Amino acid sequence: MQSLIKLENIQKSYFIENTPIPVLHGIDLSISQGEFVAIMGHSGSGKSTLMNILGCLDTSTSGNYYLNGENVSQLSPNQVANLRNRLIGFVFQGFNLLKRMTALENVTLPMLYAGISKTEQKKRGLEILKQMGLEKHANSLPNQMSGGQQQRIAIARSLANHPPLILADEPTGNLDTKTSDDIMTLFTELNKNQGITVILVTHEPDIARYAQRMIRVMDGRITYDGATT
Numbered sequence: 001m002q003s004l005i006k007l008e009n010i011q012k013s014y015f016i017e018n019t020p021i022p023v024l025h026g027i028d029l030s031i032s033q034g035e036f037v038a039i040m041g042h043s044g045s046g047k048s049t050l051m052n053i054l055g056c057l058d059t060s061t062s063g064n065y066y067l068n069g070e071n072v073s074q075l076s077p078n079q080v081a082n083l084r085n086r087l088i089g090f091v092f093q094g095f096n097l098l099k100r101m102t103a104l105e106n107v108t109l110p111m112l113y114a115g116i117s118k119t120e121q122k123k124r125g126l127e128i129l130k131q132m133g134l135e136k137h138a139n140s141l142p143n144q145m146s147g148g149q150q151q152r153i154a155i156a157r158s159l160a161n162h163p164p165l166i167l168a169d170e171p172t173g174n175l176d177t178k179t180s181d182d183i184m185t186l187f188t189e190l191n192k193n194q195g196i197t198v199i200l201v202t203h204e205p206d207i208a209r210y211a212q213r214m215i216r217v218m219d220g221r222i223t224y225d226g227a228t229t
């Protein structure tokens, strides 16, 4: 079976005043459709750098990244944006909702970028909110909702274009334990019931345990890749 994600010897350096600061030192990784993967590691180990490359938000310095069989480094910026919009939903630690927009408007925003009509946007947006038990918040602004509700709205937004892949960087980092468990249960259901591939970064073992596979990153290298313990 073709991997959804395949990284071959991915290296990443940041350049500060023309001096390369190497951060990822040759990452090899394959992830199949339907997996639920937790990426763990200490602060500064390169987890977000890796996630940004996986999400096509940043490019590697060398190596190959195949997303759904396409060699991302050989695509134009437009093609990359298109691929990202079609294949990837993003969830962040700080929810990243637009403050002046209602929950429904936040959820439908990626559909706007995908060129979907206004009527269809509203229909689909309400459907997704309903699926997640959030329809009564459709017209609420982010600051009228709890952290857990805001993160659920952000997850609803990540599902807007029915992507096969969700990338979540520390999605429970700003939430209490009970709310974190609810959010992780939601990811588990999306993975189990809809076959969505979920890749999340966490530094909490209790959160990582929701995944089936764990990848440990240390100083820009994978030091463990196997079952969660």
Ligand SMILES: Nc1ncnc2c1ncn2[C@@H]1O[C@H](COP(=O)(O)OP(=O)(O)O)[C@@H](O)[C@H]1O
Binding pocket: 014, 015, 016, 021, 023, 041, 042, 043, 044, 045, 046, 047, 048, 049, 050
């Ligand atoms: N835009 C950047 N420019 C320069 N250095 C960066 C940048 N982003 C991250 N770094 C550095 O790269 C290393 C890995 O960072 P990051 O991927 O954010 O780690 P993690 O998410 O595991 O905490 C750190 O040393 C960080 O300071």
Ligand SMILES: [Mg+2]
Binding pocket: 047, 048, 049
């Ligand atoms: Mg990080």
